[in-house]
């Protein structure tokens with residue numbers, strides 16, 4: 001298959017027609033070959049957040065100095081408090097985490113911390129089950145750009161904040177409006193960066209087409225056989241799962257689904273697996289581990305994500321749609337049991353013909369996870385009913 005390369009402007013206009021990409025505006029729209037001012041500011045801020053250093057968030061009314069709570073220890077907490085003195089520290093959390101703490105908001109919440117609070121108590125407030133909130137809290141109907149930035153950095157969606165002062169002038173500053181538009185800029189920045197023949201055990205005629213975006217992410221289009229792009233191409237959009245895909249974890253169905261998809265696409269003569277860096281339904285690998293711990297304490301896969309302050313599913317499919325466009329594919333049959341994927345891809349401009357179910361074996365370790373996906377997240381897993389009977393009879397011999 002010959003890859004199309006110069007579709008950037010075509011995709012941008014398609015995205016704008018669909019309301020997908022915001023039109024270029026004021027400050028955020030100013031751009032050069034090195035990227036827009038907005039993208040550069042977000043990427044600099046992300047570097048600070050990922051490294052556990054403070055940065056500033058500028059909104060219409062305030063400028064706040066911000067520190068991720070992820071990985072916070074008492075020494076860092078004391079240093080940040082000293083940097084912000086005499087202002088008291090506050091804690092910004094997502095609506096989802098606020099609701100877990102019994103606070104009613106659809107936007108976000110800000111908690112005023114006592115001066116004696118320690119790092120472990122802050123961790124309890126942002127990520128543990130059964131936490132009780134006794135501190136003053138103010139709710140906002142708006143989602144917080146600070147929370148959105150933490151999610152982009154794959155940190156827990158919570159941060160310490162205090163009003164910025166002249167002491168903080170050297171910290172990178174980010175305009176709050178720029179965070180929301182950044183993900184669209186990332187999608188626009190996607191381009192093919194390298195490709196090569198990679199014969200697979202179950203599909204020998206395979207090419208890996210590796211993309212790169214401005215943040216350095218590398219989603220991959222695994223092109224199997226010779227897809228006919230004049231008709232619906234069989235496509236699997238697969239979110240990365242290190243535990244399942246690489247190590248064969250029995251906690252989920254990912255590894256089996258990936259191998260099934262490769263074999264089925266090979267059998268149809270050609271198609272594409274898009275391997276997307278969306279570990280943990282977009283939470284990132286570290287947060288997936290936190291979610292696993294909460295599941296070991298009794299929560300299901302949906303409640304574990306929301307207990308941490310995330311949405312059940314933080315993914316979107318704009319990047320996948322853009323990759324298909326670049327490959328010259330506009331019409332697909334999608335291998336999935338997840339109705340949100342079908343809708344997400346269609347909303348991003350790809351014509352989705354039919355859904356191809358992809359039913360992986362059930363075992364005693366993934367049974368609870370799959371049941372929650374069907375019951376809580378609406379996945380189409382009708383085969384589970386029979387498979388569950390089978391596992392109850394002989395848990396280890398389902399395959």
Ligand SMILES: Nc1nc2c(ncn2[C@@H]2O[C@H](COP(=O)(O)OP(=O)(O)OP(=O)(O)O)[C@@H](O)[C@H]2O)c(=O)[nH]1
Pocket residue numbers: 237238239240241242252254257278279280281282283287288291292301305335336337338341369379
């Ligand atoms: N947060 C979280 N992520 C999980 C858990 N189990 C698996 N995952 C992630 O869930 C994602 C599953 O991706 P996919 O298999 O592409 O998608 P899906 O939503 O299951 O839908 P299908 O197309 O039907 O497979 C991967 O990113 C996994 O890392 C879990 O318990 N918690």
Ligand SMILES: [Zn+2]
Pocket residue numbers: 241243244245252253254255
């Ligand atoms: Zn998995």
